[in-house]
Amino acid sequence: MSLQTPRVLPAHLHAFHPSSAGARSTHTVRLLGTVTGLRGDTATITCGGNGDVTLILKPDSHLQMGKLVEVVGKVTDLEGGQGLGIRVLGTMDWGNPAECDYKAYENVVDATHRFKSIFYDAE
């Protein structure tokens, strides 16, 4: 089986944390959000009305403020006990957030988890 990267919202991150589900084979997820903060090696994305997520960037990550990005990364603990974040494996720039119907993405996340059999293997 190749690597599966479930599409998620910030609220789902805990379910993909290495400690919370021992049996779960994948900790790698996909997130969609607008870049709202850039601080050198970390960044913040805002996922519609679903909250913010902190990203731990790779040296070759190119993020631009205000752009919509799709992030593939591993769920990890942030330094200093600041909760969960994403260690970035790859990003994809989708341009202007205004052109994306975020509601559609929320529905995609819902559908992919509700009708899992066509998207992801059961853990």
Place this chain on the structure above:
Amino acid sequence: MDGGYSYNSFAGQGGGGGYMPGEMNSPAGGKSGDRDNKTLRPVTVKQVADATQPYPEAPYQVDGADVANVLFVGQVRNISLQSTNVTYKIDDGTSEIEVKKWIDSSTADNMDTDDGKVAGVGKTEVQLNGYARVFGAIKSFGNKRYIGAHSVRPLTNINELHCHMLEATAVHLFFTRGPPGGAPAGAGANAAGAGGGDAMMGGADDYTAGQNRALASMSPLARRVYSLLKTEPQDDIGLQMQDIASKLNLPPTDVARAGEELLSAGVIFSTMDEQTWAILDG
């Protein structure tokens, strides 16, 4: 046109009509279905990976229904330019698959989405790690499954990606649970069967699935009549049209029309006379 449900139109539908879904699984039906089944299904890459073949060389099946062509979107993880084809590795987050697009330099009659000339510079170029929309047929070489692509084009609007995922889900649900709205066709027993098919992805109980598919494309009225015929206690003769009309509290003309629909699909048959029907099953 509503009034046109005469026996003539019925005969016309039968003559020019498509294959009964139930036939798809017979070897002969499968063969001819290969040519006549021109469906294009939106799928996830995982569904392609999970697609089954009832017997070698048979058309691939997803959710128990034959698929001729598939449509999916994913990120391009690798592009390998060869002398006769371009091979892409496509990852949509559910699985990965190789997509081969043959280079046909002789035809100028290419779609504007054509990417046969990858080496050239153009706005239709598919980029590494960018998203692409693929349309092609499931093929296999040895034990390796791949897509023989008719078209691979870049996808730049994220809404198209989301729309595709939802469409794939909707079509999956259509095949496993029947059409939206209305009670599941054939009530309890079939619903359970559909659930089983869902879990197995292959849909082993093809007969039930076949009936479901036949019903799936029908009017809600026809499905109600079918459901009544299925559940109502009756003898071999089945139920009379007037009887059905009064039980469902519907005008007899509507029931007659629903009956025509079910008859032409071959899921019910007439017994005593033209207006008495019973369910056609084993």
